[in-house]
Amino acid sequence: MHYTVGKLARELGLARSTLLYYERIGLLVPSSRTAADYRLYSEGDAHRLRRICRLRDAGMPLKSIAALLDGAASDATDILESRLEELAQEHRRLRFQQDVITRLLASSEMLDACDTSDDAAWASILNASGLDHDTMRRWHQTFHDAAPDEHRRFVEALGIPIDESALVQKLYNAPNRVRRLLDMSERFMELFLETMTPLDIHSPGDNAHTRRALSLVPDLPEAPRILDIGCGPGRHSIVLAKETGGTVTGIDVHQPVLDALTRAAEREGLSARVRAVNMDMSAITYDDESFDLLWCEGSAFISGFDNGLDLWKRLLRPGGTFCVSELIWCTPEPAQPAADFFREVYPAMRTVPDVRRSIEDHGYTIVTTFPLPASCWHDYYGPFQQRLNEQREAYAGDEEAQTIFQTMQAELDMYAAHGDSYGYEFFIMQKPA
Numbered sequence: 001m002h003y004t005v006g007k008l009a010r011e012l013g014l015a016r017s018t019l020l021y022y023e024r025i026g027l028l029v030p031s032s033r034t035a036a037d038y039r040l041y042s043e044g045d046a047h048r049l050r051r052i053c054r055l056r057d058a059g060m061p062l063k064s065i066a067a068l069l070d071g072a073a074s075d076a077t078d079i080l081e082s083r084l085e086e087l088a089q090e091h092r093r094l095r096f097q098q099d100v101i102t103r104l105l106a107s108s109e110m111l112d113a114c115d116t117s118d119d120a121a122w123a124s125i126l127n128a129s130g131l132d133h134d135t136m137r138r139w140h141q142t143f144h145d146a147a148p149d150e151h152r153r154f155v156e157a158l159g160i161p162i163d164e165s166a167l168v169q170k171l172y173n174a175p176n177r178v179r180r181l182l183d184m185s186e187r188f189m190e191l192f193l194e195t196m197t198p199l200d201i202h203s204p205g206d207n208a209h210t211r212r213a214l215s216l217v218p219d220l221p222e223a224p225r226i227l228d229i230g231c232g233p234g235r236h237s238i239v240l241a242k243e244t245g246g247t248v249t250g251i252d253v254h255q256p257v258l259d260a261l262t263r264a265a266e267r268e269g270l271s272a273r274v275r276a277v278n279m280d281m282s283a284i285t286y287d288d289e290s291f292d293l294l295w296c297e298g299s300a301f302i303s304g305f306d307n308g309l310d311l312w313k314r315l316l317r318p319g320g321t322f323c324v325s326e327l328i329w330c331t332p333e334p335a336q337p338a339a340d341f342f343r344e345v346y347p348a349m350r351t352v353p354d355v356r357r358s359i360e361d362h363g364y365t366i367v368t369t370f371p372l373p374a375s376c377w378h379d380y381y382g383p384f385q386q387r388l389n390e391q392r393e394a395y396a397g398d399e400e401a402q403t404i405f406q407t408m409q410a411e412l413d414m415y416a417a418h419g420d421s422y423g424y425e426f427f428i429m430q431k432p433a
Helices: 005-012 016-024 043-057 062-070 073-106 108-115 119-128 133-146 148-158 163-173 177-184 188-196 207-215 235-244 255-267 305-313 336-345 352-361 374-394 399-421
Strands: 225-229 247-252 274-278 291-297 316-329 365-371 422-430
Touching: 005 016, 005 043, 005 336, 016 043, 016 336, 016 399, 043 062, 188 374, 188 399, 207 235, 207 316, 207 422, 225 235, 235 247, 235 255, 235 274, 235 291, 247 255, 255 274, 291 305, 305 316, 305 352, 316 352, 336 399, 352 365, 352 422, 374 399, 374 422, 399 422
Parallel strands: 225 247, 225 291, 247 274, 291 316
Antiparallel strands: 316 422, 365 422
C-alpha cells in the first residue's frame, strides 16, 4: 500500500507541512515518487512515522528520535534511559511548582497584592516559583477554557492586557490555517505574531485594487461611516479615509497593528477621521445600521466567510455596501497538490460561482466581483519571504520554531508552484434597501 503526503498526514492527524519538514531533515523520506514527481510513502514509511509519533508523544526531540531509529540497540537504550531521567527531573520540578503555588494561594497577603502589583511583578513572582512563559500561557488557556468569565476577571485584577487573551480565543476558534498552526505548537502565537507584525500588509492586496473596489460601490453618501473589519496595520483604512472623506473605524485584536494604524493616521493627518479599536470581529458591539460601508480585505476567513455574512449584516444601513476579498478556487479542478494543501488548511474554499450563490442566499445583492492579479500576491509574499528568512536565521537551532516557519513557508511554496489554481476575488454586495 502507498500513501500520498496528504493521506498519510491525515491518517496520523499531522499537518502536511510536518511530513515535509521531516523529509527536509532526513527523518522520514518517501520511498518513491510518481511520474509526476508526487511523493509516495510505503507501508514501511508509515510504520516509521507511527514510531516517530509515539516517540514525540514521549517528548523525545527529533535529533534523538533519528538516532534511536537509525542507531544500534545499545544507543536506543541509552537514549530512552536519558529521557526517563529528564522526565523524573521534570516531575520533581512540577511538584515544586505545585507546592509553591499552593502556598501562594493560601497566603491572603500575596493574593491581596494583585491590587497593586503589575503584570511584570506577578510574572517575576511566578517565574521565581518555577513557572516559565510557556507554562504560564498554558495555564491561562486552560483557565480560560474552563471558566472564561472568571479568567477575564482574574487577568483584569492583575492588570494583564486582555487583548492577547482575546487573540488566543479568536485564533483557537478560527476554521482555517490559523487554527491548524495554533494546534501545531504552543509557541505558534508568539512566533506568528512576531513574524507578521512588522509587515506592512497581511494579505494579498494593494492600494490600486482597494481604490478599484471602492469605485464600484454604489450610492456611497458624502462622508460615509466605514468599518474596516480585521484592519491589520491599516493600509486599506488609510486609503478609504483619503478617498471618501468619511470616518473609518478599523478593528482588530492585536494591539501592535492597531498602534501601527494610529501612527499611520497621524502621519497622514487623518487622526480625526481614522480610529483604531481593539475589538473581536466575531463579537462586534456597534449598534445595528451604524455603517454605510463594511470593508474586509483578506481576513473574513478568521470568522468564516459565511459566518461573517450573517454576523455583520446587521451593522449595515439598508442599501449599504459590503466589500470583501476572499480566497477562491480559480478552477473547479485545481492542481492536486493545491487541493490537498487547502483541504487541510482552508476546506471552506470555493469557486466564485459558489461564493456568489452563498452571498445571495444570505440576502445580499451582488454588485460585481473581480480577481486580484498575481502582482498583489508577489507584493505580499516578497516581504513575507524576507521576514521568514530573517526569523529562520534568528531562531537557528530551535527545532520547534523552525517547524513553525516551515509551515508558513509551505504556503509560499504552494503559491509558487500552483498559484494558477487559486487566488483572491473581491466581492462587492449590497444589503437590500
